[in-house]
Amino acid sequence: MAQNDIRVAVLGLGRLGLFHASNMMNKVKGAELTVVCDPLAEHAEMVAEQLGVGRWTSDPEEVFADENVDAVVIVTPTSTHADMIIKAARSGKQIFVEKPLTSTVEEADEVIKVIEETGVVCQVGFMRRYDPGFHDARERIDAGEIGKPIYFKGFSRDSGSPPASFIKNSGGIFLDCSIHDYDMARYLMGSEISSVSGHGRILINSFMEEYGDVDQAITYLEFENGGAGDVEASRTSPYGHDIRAEIIGTEGAIFVGSLRNSDVTVQSSTGSNHEIVPNFQTRFREAYVLELEQFIKCVKGDEEPRVTSLDSKINMQVALAATESFKNNGERIYMKDVHQDKVYTD
Ligand SMILES: NC(=O)c1ccc[n+]([C@@H]2O[C@H](COP(=O)([O-])OP(=O)(O)OC[C@H]3O[C@@H](n4cnc5c(N)ncnc54)[C@H](O)[C@@H]3O)[C@@H](O)[C@H]2O)c1
Incomplete structure (x- = not known):
């Protein structure tokens, strides 16, 4: 030491x-x-x-x-x-x-x-704020490369559900899973979310019914800057761990993420294939190290966290509003009725 x-x-x-x-x-x-x-x-x-x-x-x-x-x-x-x-x-x-x-x-x-x-x-x-792809997207948006961001599409498809013991204490799919996409939506659109409507259904994991949870959800978002977006969450992906986002701007678009786990492609007489990202630990292996490295720098007083407790509270309010909307058949919930907190101002 x-x-x-x-x-x-x-x-x-x-x-x-x-x-x-x-x-x-x-x-x-x-x-x-x-x-x-x-x-x-x-x-x-x-x-x-x-x-x-x-x-x-x-x-x-x-x-x-x-x-x-x-x-x-x-x-x-x-x-x-x-x-x-x-x-x-x-x-x-x-x-x-x-x-x-x-x-x-x-x-x-x-x-x-x-x-x-x-x-x-x-x-x-x-x-995700420490993932090289997502962070690069933010820097390019800040530099004006796609003009004004007007639409965000994010999705998180998990290769199967965590066990019931986890689901029980997780707060549900909007709070546990889509919260990452709400964070990216705010980070990349540079604007607060102004309204949400949440929908969802159990497609495979019937045990979730006991906890009022679902394994497939979608949230439609509107932003204070006039933009819109949608966020999909799934715990039923049969092909791997699939996390991607698209940010459409007035002058271009940025796509983040891919299904490839490496640059290797195997060709054979039956076709061409490559490894798919298997789980979140693999998809975000660099981000998990980078966030802890920054934490240590923050403890030493050298840097400030890229994501604050206020950001986390706003993300949570969006997730809880989406959960409430889902429970009320997708009724639109306006964030001004839920909170006044802001990080991004338009
Ligand atoms: N950032 C991400 O991508 C990501 C991914 C997965 C989980 N998480 C979050 O991490 C947290 C843990 O998730 P997980 O999937 O590792 O859960 P888990 O159920 O696999 O593990 C939780 C561990 O905490 C232990 N534990 C329970 N009560 C404790 C206590 N009072 N003191 C110390 N240990 C205790 C349990 O024995 C268990 O080993 C959750 O808040 C979850 O939302 C974040």
Whole structure:
């Protein structure tokens, strides 16, 4: 460990937490992963052994009380985020938390207040802002390459559903999945969303009915700058993990993302084929490292997060409005009736 390295704990070692812990241990410069934590003690111990982390615990309180931890990476179920963030901030820990910030807007307000009071960094895991393709699109739009952005199309097709235990605490497909596309819609259109209408249906995963959730959804969006857009979410893709976006401008368009996992194409007498992106960890492998690298720079005071807790709250309000609209047969919901918060001004 170098003298200025930030001492980090990862809380929650599931689908994504294990990945973040491995990145923190092996790839992120300027950080030292010192503790891993998961209530499943055997799992925490196994992960510590597997990654070569010095300590593990099954109790998050131990992490918050630990003076040898400077920063926490919270990758626990969404329903626990508010409690975790507040305890971490009050213990003076710098915070990286996975999206969504919290489960409810009331919790988000409370969390933002505590972050402001304590002055800790709180970066939220909207990693698409760190994806080289999405970020390049933003820079080109800012440089005027497509004129004024007028239409956003985004879609996230997951290759199958997470288990019921995850769906139960996820907040539903609009909050868990489409929230990434709402974030990209705002980031790339450079405008706040003014209205939403949400629709959805269960196509395959009938177990979701118990949780009021669906595995296919679409949100129609309007923006304050006069633009429009649509966002599709699916947990039923039979062919791979497919994340793409199109931004149409008055003088051109930008398409982001592809189905290709590499530049290799295999030709044979039966045709031509290439590997398809299998999962989110592969699709966003660079973004997941870049966001944590920036978090460490923010903790050191060298940079500001590309995505703030206010952005995260607005994304959540859009997602909750889309969920409400879906529950009311697609009734259009105007964001001015829901919030006054803004990052982008027209
Ligand atoms: N940015 C992204 O692309 C992305 C992708 C997947 C998940 N996520 C987010 O990451 C979070 C976790 O998702 P996941 O898919 O890894 O979930 P998961 O269910 O696979 O893992 C959650 C882990 O947290 C542990 N846990 C539960 N309560 C805890 C507590 N109080 N303290 C410490 N650990 C606890 C569980 O034992 C489990 O190991 C969610 O908020 C989800 O929205 C973000």
